[in-house]
Amino acid sequence: MNIAFRLHRAARGYASCFFALLFSSISLSAQSSNPDLLLLNAHVVTMNDRQPSAQAIATQGDRILWVGSTDEAKRLYPKPARTMDLHGATVLPGIIDAHTHLINLGESLVRLNLKDIPDEKEIIERVKQRAASAASGEWILGWGWDEGKWASNYPTNQALSAATPNNPVFLVGLHTFAAWANQRALELAGVNKDTEDPENGRILRDEKTGEPTGILLNRAQDLVAKRIPPMTLVQAKRGMQLAARECVRNGLTSVHEAKVTPLMVQAFHELLSEGHMPLRVYAMLDGADKHVVDEWLKRGPEIDPHHQLTIRSFKLFADGALGSRGAALLEPYSDAPQTKGVMTTPEADVYDLTRRALHAGFQVCTHAIGDAANRSVLNAYERAEKEVPDAHDPRLRVEHAQVLAPEDIPRFAKLGVIASMQPTHATSDMAWAEKRLGPERAKYAYAWRSVKDSGAHLPLSSDFPGETLNPHYGIYAAITRQDAQGNPPGGWHAEQRLTLEEGLRGYTVEAAYAEFEESNKGSIEKGKLADLTVVAKDVTKIPPPEILSIRVLKTFVGLAVWIEPKGLGKMLGDSTAHSIRRKI
Numbered sequence: 001m002n003i004a005f006r007l008h009r010a011a012r013g014y015a016s017c018f019f020a021l022l023f024s025s026i027s028l029s030a031q032s033s034n035p036d037l038l039l040l041n042a043h044v045v046t047m048n049d050r051q052p053s054a055q056a057i058a059t060q061g062d063r064i065l066w067v068g069s070t071d072e073a074k075r076l077y078p079k080p081a082r083t084m085d086l087h088g089a090t091v092l093p094g095i096i097d098a099h100t101h102l103i104n105l106g107e108s109l110v111r112l113n114l115k116d117i118p119d120e121k122e123i124i125e126r127v128k129q130r131a132a133s134a135a136s137g138e139w140i141l142g143w144g145w146d147e148g149k150w151a152s153n154y155p156t157n158q159a160l161s162a163a164t165p166n167n168p169v170f171l172v173g174l175h176t177f178a179a180w181a182n183q184r185a186l187e188l189a190g191v192n193k194d195t196e197d198p199e200n201g202r203i204l205r206d207e208k209t210g211e212p213t214g215i216l217l218n219r220a221q222d223l224v225a226k227r228i229p230p231m232t233l234v235q236a237k238r239g240m241q242l243a244a245r246e247c248v249r250n251g252l253t254s255v256h257e258a259k260v261t262p263l264m265v266q267a268f269h270e271l272l273s274e275g276h277m278p279l280r281v282y283a284m285l286d287g288a289d290k291h292v293v294d295e296w297l298k299r300g301p302e303i304d305p306h307h308q309l310t311i312r313s314f315k316l317f318a319d320g321a322l323g324s325r326g327a328a329l330l331e332p333y334s335d336a337p338q339t340k341g342v343m344t345t346p347e348a349d350v351y352d353l354t355r356r357a358l359h360a361g362f363q364v365c366t367h368a369i370g371d372a373a374n375r376s377v378l379n380a381y382e383r384a385e386k387e388v389p390d391a392h393d394p395r396l397r398v399e400h401a402q403v404l405a406p407e408d409i410p411r412f413a414k415l416g417v418i419a420s421m422q423p424t425h426a427t428s429d430m431a432w433a434e435k436r437l438g439p440e441r442a443k444y445a446y447a448w449r450s451v452k453d454s455g456a457h458l459p460l461s462s463d464f465p466g467e468t469l470n471p472h473y474g475i476y477a478a479i480t481r482q483d484a485q486g487n488p489p490g491g492w493h494a495e496q497r498l499t500l501e502e503g504l505r506g507y508t509v510e511a512a513y514a515e516f517e518e519s520n521k522g523s524i525e526k527g528k529l530a531d532l533t534v535v536a537k538d539v540t541k542i543p544p545p546e547i548l549s550i551r552v553l554k555t556f557v558g559l560a561v562w563i564e565p566k567g568l569g570k571m572l573g574d575s576t577a578h579s580i581r582r583k584i
């Protein structure tokens with residue numbers, strides 16, 4: 001397929017359903033060097049060391065044609081197809097989030113949003129409306145009712161069940177501590193008055209009859225949640241499309257999706273061919289799924305010449321999370337001396353997949369939180385790299401690299417292993433992380449500075465939707481190690497802070513390197529993709545707290561398609577856009 005056709009097809013797709021998107025018609029005449037678009041009067045932070053700043057950018061097709069001053073631009077290109085005066089706004093290279101879960105964000109966007117609805121009746125009304133357009137038996141899923149506020153007087157499922165007798169309903173609370181299920185959902189899950197409370201969970205019951213009221217606390221939610229059928233292709237596509245738009249609205253131009261199923265791969269392909277995927281995706285296959293691994297190793301990587309969807313890596317999980325004490329530590333937890341956490345994939349298996357992946361031209365990205373898990377993954381990678389010396393540029397990745405034994409830190413650079421880290425994890429976890437680890441180990445937890453100084457590659461990311469997808473929160477956390485209110489004063493283990501330049505590099509140059517795209521993405525220079533994030537304030541000049549409120553004005557994702565956040569908000573419907581913004 002030639003590129004002009006692809007571009008026009010993509011543009012048609014956008015036009016048909018994004019009324020708020022603007023797009024330019026593109027002429028891809030190879031002879032002409034006249035730009036399709038000339039951006040003027042901007043403060044361009046290029047992240048290109050040879051030309052760190054500029055005021056104007058010319059683009060042609062999906063590429064950057066030229067970067068320089070506004071005066072020079074006007075002289076060189078007197079008649080561009082289109083000119084845009086940016087009135088002093090700041091232009092950054094398109095922001096790349098190197099570890100995301102679009103599908104989970106999508107799931108929350110397709111579910112009924114019940115946040116800020118104060119009244120039980122109103123919630124039931126919304127559920128009823130949704131059920132009216134759903135097939136009989138289809139699950140109605142929602143989230144966001146405030147279980148904290150309603151705790152003293154939880155609703156029962158009577159009115160809810162009467163309003164929706166034919167559809168199972170499952171509404172998760174805002175803080176996910178409680179869920180509200182109707183009778184149909186309880187029946188399908190086999191939850192009745194004889195069902196015992198599970199460990200760490202409680203089924204609320206009617207005082208007189210002992211029947212479940214429909215409110216399930218903590219792990220009792222799983223009794224019903226596990227009965228919810230997996231997403232269909234149509235649901236996955238809708239969810240991922242909504243999530244992708246949300247990303248672009250927040251200034252992201254590429255994401256590294258940390259685990260995709262075959263259904264998601266199909267959904268991505270279909271969205272792309274329909275012109276409904278405004279975001280570039282670097283997808284990691286599920287390395288724990290034997291069928292997926294065998295099939296893809298046979299087939300080989302799928303490297304997209306148009307840089308829209310590339311599949312050339314596998315995701316593994318070496319351990320769990322620190323908060324739930326599932327992270328594998330070398331020594332026991334400081335606040336639970338009886339446990340060291342759990343390895344979920346043994347070193348031998350990480351080694352084996354890595355060796356096979358390297359032979360077939362794939363990268364491996366392994367989740368490792370605890371110091372034992374990190375050491376084990378580094379050991380496995382080291383052995384596999386030795387075994388496959390032909391893989392001269394494997395760029396193996398550790399996702400999170402959260403708690404490291406100091407002696408393991410230099411091994412990242414030595415082995416060429418990428419440390420893919422998340423600044424907001426530190427600021428979300430700092431309230432309790434030191435309790436789990438004790439003061440000594442905490443020194444090398446979320447240790448960006450030590451990792452960076454050891455010479456390792458350090459792409460940064462959000463891990464949304466667990467954390468906000470707003471990249472400015474990540475940049476702020478990376479340079480302050482403080483929460484949004486500025487606590488703790490001076491920052492938590494401030495010696496591990498990054499500079500602003502290093503933080504920006506993490507979301508641009510380094511993230512591009514982590515997906516083998518450094519010659520196409522990550523900086524604003526001639527020949528690279530025209531992926532640009534235009535923001536209202538100059539991030540290099542403002543005090544850190546102001547970074548949190550930086551507005552994204554426009555996001556360009558090559559293809560000469562650009563998106564205005566305000567327009568996109570309109571497209572999602574004002575109330576949705578509003579609530580998402582508040583959530584962020």
Ligand SMILES: [Zn+2]
Pocket residue numbers: 099100101258463
């Ligand atoms: Zn993740």
